[in-house]
Amino acid sequence: MPTRRTLLATGLASTVLAACGTSPMSSSDRPPIVFMHGNGDSAALWQTTLWRFESNGWPRDRLFALDQPYPLSRDDDTVAQPGRSSTAESMAFLKAEVERVLKLTGAGKVILLGNSRGGNTIRNYVQNGGGDRTVSHVVLGGNPAHGIWAVKGLRERNEFSGLSPFMQQLNAPKNAAGDEVTPGIKWLTLRSDNNDKYAQPDGLWIAAKGTPTNIGFDGPALKGATNLVLPRVDHRETSFSPAAFDATWRFLTGEAPRNLQPVPETAPSLSGRITGSGLQSRDPASGSFSNNLPIEGARLAIFAIDPATGARRGAVAFEQTVGAEGRWGPFRASPTTAYEFEVIAAGYATTHTYRSPFPRSSSVVHLRPERIADADKDGKALVVFTRPRGYFDAQRDTMRFDGASMLPGVPPQGAGVSSSKLKLASDAQRSVVGEFNGERVVGQTWPAAQGHVSVLELTY
Numbered sequence: 001m002p003t004r005r006t007l008l009a010t011g012l013a014s015t016v017l018a019a020c021g022t023s024p025m026s027s028s029d030r031p032p033i034v035f036m037h038g039n040g041d042s043a044a045l046w047q048t049t050l051w052r053f054e055s056n057g058w059p060r061d062r063l064f065a066l067d068q069p070y071p072l073s074r075d076d077d078t079v080a081q082p083g084r085s086s087t088a089e090s091m092a093f094l095k096a097e098v099e100r101v102l103k104l105t106g107a108g109k110v111i112l113l114g115n116s117r118g119g120n121t122i123r124n125y126v127q128n129g130g131g132d133r134t135v136s137h138v139v140l141g142g143n144p145a146h147g148i149w150a151v152k153g154l155r156e157r158n159e160f161s162g163l164s165p166f167m168q169q170l171n172a173p174k175n176a177a178g179d180e181v182t183p184g185i186k187w188l189t190l191r192s193d194n195n196d197k198y199a200q201p202d203g204l205w206i207a208a209k210g211t212p213t214n215i216g217f218d219g220p221a222l223k224g225a226t227n228l229v230l231p232r233v234d235h236r237e238t239s240f241s242p243a244a245f246d247a248t249w250r251f252l253t254g255e256a257p258r259n260l261q262p263v264p265e266t267a268p269s270l271s272g273r274i275t276g277s278g279l280q281s282r283d284p285a286s287g288s289f290s291n292n293l294p295i296e297g298a299r300l301a302i303f304a305i306d307p308a309t310g311a312r313r314g315a316v317a318f319e320q321t322v323g324a325e326g327r328w329g330p331f332r333a334s335p336t337t338a339y340e341f342e343v344i345a346a347g348y349a350t351t352h353t354y355r356s357p358f359p360r361s362s363s364v365v366h367l368r369p370e371r372i373a374d375a376d377k378d379g380k381a382l383v384v385f386t387r388p389r390g391y392f393d394a395q396r397d398t399m400r401f402d403g404a405s406m407l408p409g410v411p412p413q414g415a416g417v418s419s420s421k422l423k424l425a426s427d428a429q430r431s432v433v434g435e436f437n438g439e440r441v442v443g444q445t446w447p448a449a450q451g452h453v454s455v456l457e458l459t460y
Contacts, residue, residue, distance in 0.1 A: 008229045030058050031136065032105045034098055035065040038116030038142075038236075040290045042275065043067045044366035045115070045240060045388055048460060051262035051360045052245045064101050065364050067273070067292040068093050073117060073159045077166055083291060087159055087166050090121040095129045102134060109136040111252065115239035116198070119143025119220075120159060123170050126182045137186045139248050141239030143220050145180070145189070146171065148198045149206060150214040160198075162215060171222075179224025187225035188251045190244050193217065195393070196235045197416040205416050226251065232396055234415035240389035264335045264359040271329025272365035274298040274322050274343055290368065294326020298345035300367065302331055307338045309431045310354055310442040328367075335359050340443065343369045349453040354443035356459045370453040379423030381445040385434040386419040387458040392436070400435045432456070 033053070035046045043065035050063050070085040077086050085093075098110055112135055114122040119140035125131040126138065147162025149155075156163045171180045181187045191199065199219040203211040220238070221227035230243045238244055242260040249257040275292050302318040305311060317339070318331040333339065334357070341353040348369035358365075376382055385401045392399060392407055393415035401407045407420035422432070427447035434441045434456035446452030 007227060008231070030062050031109060031111055032062045032064060032101050032107050033058070033111045033113060034094075034101055035063070036094060036112065036114040036118035036121055037066065037068070037071065038114075038118050040072050041115070041388075042071065042290070042292050042366050043364045044272070045236070046113075047362050047364050048262065048389060049113075049240055049245055050362070050364070052242070052249075052257070052260065054360065055259040055261070055263040056249060056257045060361075062105065064097070066094070066097050067275075067366075069292050071117075071290065071292055075155070076157045077159050077164065078157055087120065087124055090117075091124045091129045094121050094125045095131070098125070098131070098134055109134055111135070111137045111139075113139045113141075113239070113248065114143065115141045116143060116235065117159070119145065120166075120170070123181075124166075126185060127170060132182050132184060135185055137188070137252055138181075139188045139190070139251065140220065140222075140225075141190045141244055142192070142196055142198065142235045143189065144198050144215075145222050146219045147215055148213065148219075149203060149208075151211070154208075174224070177224070180222045181224040183224070186251075187222065188248070189221050189225050189227045190230055190238045190247055191218065191220035191227070192233045192235070192238060193229050193231050195232050195396075195415050196220070196238065197391070197414065198235055204414070232393075234391040234393060236388075236418070237390045262359045265361060266335070268333045268335055268358050269330045269361040270333050270358060270365050271327065271331065271363045272367060273326045274300060274328060274345065274367045274369070275326055276368070294322065294324065295345045295348075295369070296322065296324050296326065298322050298326065298343055298369070300328050301342045301344075303340045303342070304334075304337050305340050305354065305442070307442060310340070310444045311431075312340065329363075329365075333358050338442070341365075341367055343367050345369050347371075349448075349451050350446070351453050351455060352443065352446055353455040353457055354441050355457050356439060356441055358459075370455065372448060372451070372453060376421070376423055377448070379425075379448050380427040381422075381424040381452075381454070382448045383422045383424065383432050383443070383445060383454045383456065384419055385421075385441075385456045385458075387436060388418065389458075389460065391415040391418045392420065397437055398435075399437070400433070402432050402434075434458070436460075 046065040072084045074081045074084040112122045148160040150162030194217045197205040203213050274295050299321050301316045303312040320328050322328050343351045349372050351369040392410045394412050409420050410417050441456040443454050443456050
């Protein structure tokens with residue numbers, strides 16, 4: 001693997017600027033930013049990142065988080081697979097979205113931010129889809145730039161194989177210096193020191209424990225880019241954490257951000273989409289079951305809840321049956337009130353999602369109703385505790401789920417699981433609490449026999 005210059009993210013203000021040569025960008029001339037999510041994910045994961053950009057003066061109407069309809073990669077990139085997208089299809093999707101944003105804003109170029117697989121799509125577009133003419137800056141978080149594995153005979157035509165034709169052409173030298181990035185664009189990669197599940201020398205997280213992957217911790221780094229290490233962050237935190245935002249903001253503007261956390265608004269306006277999921281679409285990388293197709297006819301009800309018990313406070317605060325695009329809202333929320341989002345959709349469990357208060361407006365409050373797996377049908381009540389923008393790390397994090405510090409399904413070492421599930425022996429309704437590094441989400445249990453599931457969803 002080529003040597004790639006890597007900087008530890010300490011003293012970022014001087015380090016990043018010296019490394020990339022970025023001059024301060026005028027606050028009155030913010031170009032549009034297009035955010036590309038990862039494998040099996042959606043625009044919703046960029047919610048806190050969008051808030052941080054807004055809280056530091058980037059105009060909301062210059063921020064565009066995308067929803068790829070089929071976000072999961074194919075098992076074999078060259079073979080069509082229902083519910084999956086190829087590298088070529090992902091590139092075509094991003095190309096069309098960038099052209100839409102340029103037309104809408106009148107801008108000459110965009111900035112692209114990508115997490116995980118989104119980085120593959122961005123690199124492919126820049127190198128092979130004309131993005132070298134439409135992109136000024138690229139920031140890649142946790143991008144498996146050299147694959148998740150590079151093992152002869154192991155799924156070599158998969159997008160995430162370092163030996164795949166796709167990956168080999170992306171990493172081919174672009175100049176005499178051997179740079180792996182397309183010249184003429186400013187590139188930043190963000191990676192973990194050793195805590196990214198998809199940049200590991202051992203195949204534990206790809207169901208091949210004890211098998212060398214031939215990929216190092218520095219797999220996301222690219223020769224020719226500014227490469228930063230964010231200590232102890234996990235795979236998703238390379239894009240969605242405060243540290244990732246801090247590094248990104250400095251790289252783009254040449255200045256330190258004023259705010260690392262969202263600045264509250266008086267009356268946030270919330271909206272989003274209700275999209276589907278399917279047990280047939282298991283993502284071997286993220287472990288999720290998902291697509292971003294709308295569920296027409298799904299019904300949403302929002303309730304203000306007691307922050308101490310999760311019980312509903314009064315009548316429904318908002319309700320809507322969504323149309324063909326699956327979009328709901330707007331709902332005018334209180335920045336100090338916690339809410340329950342109840343989704344009822346044919347073929348899914350009635351899903352009760354509990355969230356912390358929303359400090360700012362968001363148009364990416366996306367909701368995915370759950371399905372009850374056969375293995376869980378013996379539970380009287382089911383509660384999922386989930387962290388979409390990061391993973392649970394038993395060695396690093398302070399967390400509790402329903403009073404227990406050891407979360408079901410979370411290993412004692414490593415950051416590779418983003419959700420935990422409780423199967424309760426009683427269907428008597430009661431409070432259940434999820435706590436993670438200072439964020440506390442409280443909800444209520446519901447009877448699984450009547451087709452209900454509770455979800456405690458962390459925001460940070």
